[in-house]
Amino acid sequence: MSTLLEKHIVELLQERNDKAISLLYEHYGDTLYGVAHKVVRDEEMAQDVVQESFVKIWKKADSYDASKAKLFTWLFRITRNTAIDKLRSVNTKNDKEIQIDVSDVYNLGVHSLRPDLMDVRENLDKIESKYQIVLDALFFQGMTQQEASDELDIPLGTIKSRLKIGLRELKKLYGTSMALIIVICSTF
Amino acid sequence: MKEKIRLFLETDLLESYLLGNTTTEETLQVERYIAMYPEVRETYAELQSNLEAYAKMHALKAPEGLKARILQKIKAQDAGRRKFRRFAIAASISAVMFAASAYFFYNQNQNLHQENAIVNTKIQDLEADMKQQLEDVRNQFIVLNNPQTRKVSIKGNKKAKDLKAMAYINPVKKLSYINVQSLPQLPENQCYQMWAEVNGEMLNLGVIESADDKEKLRALPYAKDAVSYITIEPEGGNIAPTVQNIVANISY
Numbered sequence: 001m002s003t004l005l006e007k008h009i010v011e012l013l014q015e016r017n018d019k020a021i022s023l024l025y026e027h028y029g030d031t032l033y034g035v036a037h038k039v040v041r042d043e044e045m046a047q048d049v050v051q052e053s054f055v056k057i058w059k060k061a062d063s064y065d066a067s068k069a070k071l072f073t074w075l076f077r078i079t080r081n082t083a084i085d086k087l088r089s090v091n092t093k094n095d096k097e098i099q100i101d102v103s104d105v106y107n108l109g110v111h112s113l114r115p116d117l118m119d120v121r122e123n124l125d126k127i128e129s130k131y132q133i134v135l136d137a138l139f140f141q142g143m144t145q146q147e148a149s150d151e152l153d154i155p156l157g158t159i160k161s162r163l164k165i166g167l168r169e170l171k172k173l174y175g176t177s178m179a180l181i182i183v184i185c186s187t188f
Numbered sequence: 189m190k191e192k193i194r195l196f197l198e199t200d201l202l203e204s205y206l207l208g209n210t211t212t213e214e215t216l217q218v219e220r221y222i223a224m225y226p227e228v229r230e231t232y233a234e235l236q237s238n239l240e241a242y243a244k245m246h247a248l249k250a251p252e253g254l255k256a257r258i259l260q261k262i263k264a265q266d267a268g269r270r271k272f273r274r275f276a277i278a279a280s281i282s283a284v285m286f287a288a289s290a291y292f293f294y295n296q297n298q299n300l301h302q303e304n305a306i307v308n309t310k311i312q313d314l315e316a317d318m319k320q321q322l323e324d325v326r327n328q329f330i331v332l333n334n335p336q337t338r339k340v341s342i343k344g345n346k347k348a349k350d351l352k353a354m355a356y357i358n359p360v361k362k363l364s365y366i367n368v369q370s371l372p373q374l375p376e377n378q379c380y381q382m383w384a385e386v387n388g389e390m391l392n393l394g395v396i397e398s399a400d401d402k403e404k405l406r407a408l409p410y411a412k413d414a415v416s417y418i419t420i421e422p423e424g425g426n427i428a429p430t431v432q433n434i435v436a437n438i439s440y
Contacts, residue, residue, distance in 0.1 A: 021262055025255045034246035047254055054258045072240045077208035124245040139242050142207045144200035167238055174241035
């Protein structure tokens with residue numbers, strides 16, 4: 001992501017200008033909604049999560065430290081934690097388990113989503129699902145490699161190599177668009 | 189050193205930190221490694237880019253209206269805050285006013301306390317004074333009303349023919365009084381003064397102010413065979429009687 005835009009948004013956030021929220025939503029709204037949906041598996045709940053996350057982002061704007069994390073990392077942490085909390089509260093309310101374990105990872109891929117929700121989704125299907133599973137475990141479930149190995153019943157060595165390949169594939173995909181952004185930026 | 193970094197990277201702590209899953213202690217450790225070792229720093233930057241890229245792949249078109257709802261919620265939040273700020277300002281102003289008025293009333297209270305103390309002392313003085321006077325009056329009454337009281341009429345000698353006075357002497361109660369009824373006019377620089385010779389000692393009983401002393405009973409020190417004198421003295425009184433100016437004497 002363009003760091004210039006990040007800087008601008010962070011400045012607006014710290015000036016408590018609500019234009020920051022507009023900009024954040026325009027640039028990260030769909031992604032964060034996707035993240036929330038990935039965790040809670042429910043459209044309505046995901047909307048609530050995104051809404052609560054944005055309120056938190058607005059309230060905690062002062063606590064963002066650009067030297068410690070990229071803006072997106074910070075947004076992701078808030079959204080993911082809000083989603084996990086939401087799931088927990090729903091679980092305790094309904095007194096039944098909503099599984100966010102391996103079975104979900106297997107069952108709920110891209111194919112489970114409505115086509116109209118997929119228009120912003122790029123490239124995901126270009127990564128083989130066996131790599132996606134490991135990437136999901138790392139980025140969405142917050143598992144260590146050992147935990148992923150235990151959960152998925154895959155040897156640790158295999159997890160490591162799949163992660164390596166998965167990340168390489170990922171880099172191949174976004175590497176091109178990053179290069180494009182760099183070219184565009186340098187022309188200004 | 190390389191080994192240390194490799195071991196650290198193998199722990200997955202950096203990944204946990206990326207997602208905000210580390211404890212405070214772990215966070216500090218990770219941040220120290222990021223600050224100290226470029227390899228760790230690079231790995232972290234790469235992880236962040238990977239996370240962003242991977243998350244973006246999961247982007248979903250958010251429903252229409254969600255943005256508007258969020259902005260509304262944030263405006264409401266801010267209004268609440270502003271309301272709170274306004275309330276806070278009002279509260280601090282009233283706190284300051286309260287403090288000021290408390291100080292003002294405290295001062296006023298202190299002043300009233302002081303005034304109250306002064307008034308109380310005055311009342312006590314007056315009471316004491318009144319008791320003294322009442323005591324005097326009672327003693328006078330005892331003397332005047334007592335059958336053993338002798339009433340002695342005193343007249344002035346040729347130096348003050350118009351001098352008239354009454355002395356009341358009670359040897360039993362050992363009290364005596366004198367009432368000067370009239371005194372001849374004296375030049376401005378002279379005055380009448382009373383004395384008593386008690387047990388061979390001459391006592392100064394003070395200057396007689398002719399105007400207001402007519403109804404006053406003056407106590408005389410009592411002693412057996414005492415003698416009182418009225419003399420003419422320079423204005424303001426004298427320290428010893430001028431014998432040639434004796435205008436009256438009373439022996440009792």
